[in-house]
Amino acid sequence: MVEIAHFGVEAWLNKWEKSATYDISQSTIASLSMHDLLNLDGNNGKEFYEMLDKQQMNYGWIEGSPEFKEEVAKLYHHVDPENILQTNGATGANILALYALINPGDHVIAEYPSYQQLYDIPKSLGADVDYWHIHEEDDWYPRIDDLKAMVKPNTKMICLNNANNPTGTVLDKEFLEQVVEIAKSVDAYVLVDEVYLPLDHPEKFAQIIDLYDKGISTNSLSKTYSVPGARIGWTATNAEVADVFRKFRDYTMICGGVFNDQLATYVLRHRDQVLARNRKLVLGNLAVYKDWIDHEDRASVIMPQAVSTSFPKLDVPVDIHTFCENLLHDEGVLLVPGDAFDTPGHVRLGYCAPEATLKEGLKRLSKYMHQYD
Ligand SMILES: Cc1ncc(COP(=O)(O)O)c(C=O)c1O
Known part of the structure; x- marks a missing residue:
């Protein structure tokens, strides 16, 4: 039998991602719907669907x-x-x-x-x-x-x-x-x-x-x-x-x-349109994230460079896995605990969720960490 370790991040997400209300764990820049995508053309995807209609499967x-x-x-x-x-x-x-x-x-x-x-x-x-x-x-x-x-x-x-x-x-x-x-x-x-x-x-x-x-x-x-x-x-x-x-x-x-x-x-x-949309989202959310970090004494981070994943350290007196499970259960906020990357103490925080999700997720995360003040 081929031996392979459990895939830490994927196993965590598979288990929890559908339970989150404020998912700030993901590394995808807020995903696009078919509607968003096909309107990049301004014609509601008419040509795309016509092409698909004729396509032999x-x-x-x-x-x-x-x-x-x-x-x-x-x-x-x-x-x-x-x-x-x-x-x-x-x-x-x-x-x-x-x-x-x-x-x-x-x-x-x-x-x-x-x-x-x-x-x-x-x-x-x-x-x-x-x-x-x-x-x-x-x-x-x-x-x-x-x-x-x-x-x-x-x-x-x-x-x-x-x-x-x-x-x-x-x-x-x-x-x-x-x-x-x-x-x-x-x-x-x-x-x-x-x-x-x-x-x-x-x-x-x-x-x-x-x-x-x-x-x-x-x-x-x-x-x-x-x-x-x-x-x-x-x-x-x-x-x-x-x-x-x-x-x-x-x-x-x-x-x-x-x-x-x-x-x-x-x-x-x-590509140019998708990247322009995403650049705006990443830079806007990065500013929200930076502002939060600057005011949050229980978190510190080496700022990511305009990519959608980050790895802050959280100052909480419990093991990070338990903290993340409880945070999800009590506040509906999802992070990935650092033990999924063999680096406990940290969490993966995907700040390129929709802006409202990011703001509420960070607010609730702060509140939850400050129970230990
Ligand atoms: C570095 C890296 N490679 C690959 C993947 C998976 O990508 P895909 O959805 O294209 O299989 C991920 C997803 O988190 C990733 O972070």
Whole structure:
């Protein structure tokens, strides 16, 4: 039997997210309804639904439609649409990359904590995984010297989450270039889950496939684009890696589904509008959040950089898991306890809920923490 740890954050959310009244735990920027989406066109989705009406519900395009691949390729500097493969979310993209490339005994270095797939899947595949720890005192930035000390001749892959879930830390281009130099020295892949795009300066964000031939960029419509319901993600790689992925992909998913592909393509074609909406929401909510933190002596945080996840520390004299369960039960407010990221004392706070939810959620959280005054 394959051994794998419970997926902390997903297990917590699966259990509690439908019970929340004030959900400030999520990492998606307040999701869009079909109505919101199809009105981006100003014609109530008429064309979209007409297209769908005629659509045969066969398997559709196995790797994603040519239109989808073309839209995704535009997000990178020089990726051939041919080398974009559609997946079932970024979750599917990460598992594809890890399943296809990691063998028992391979050495893998993974940023820790980050999205749990990036270390627990390689472990389950029999890899020898070293954690590249991040520390609050470094503003959650990994230390490049730690990577230099950890890398080995048999390091097969370095796994990063940029921006990081849960901390919201963005790794800049100069830092990633240093990672690439180290990876090159041992011919390792660098897998970067890039679902969180910093919306204050998206043009400065460096994607790994634009920096390194053995870089693997994974992404999806779930976070930055507010459409997790489409369940569409992708990998962006060089041609050789895409071919390896094709082989494994046939065993695990066949395709993303005709409807999902059309919706994903539509969202990407309206990318500028979706990002403008989300930029406004993220920056507005960030100001609300900052104001709250500045006045809340029982919470402190390394501010995230205009991405939708954050990892504040709460000053409460009870274990964080119990605190979060009681907070939900008594106040209807949902957070993710830090033990889901092996970092108790902290919580994941997703401040990109609708603004009214954020404000009420923070107000109730404050009230609940101050019972301990
Ligand atoms: C870093 C990261 N990658 C992937 C996912 C899952 O994305 P998707 O919905 O595209 O599968 C999440 C969701 O929380 C995430 O935080």
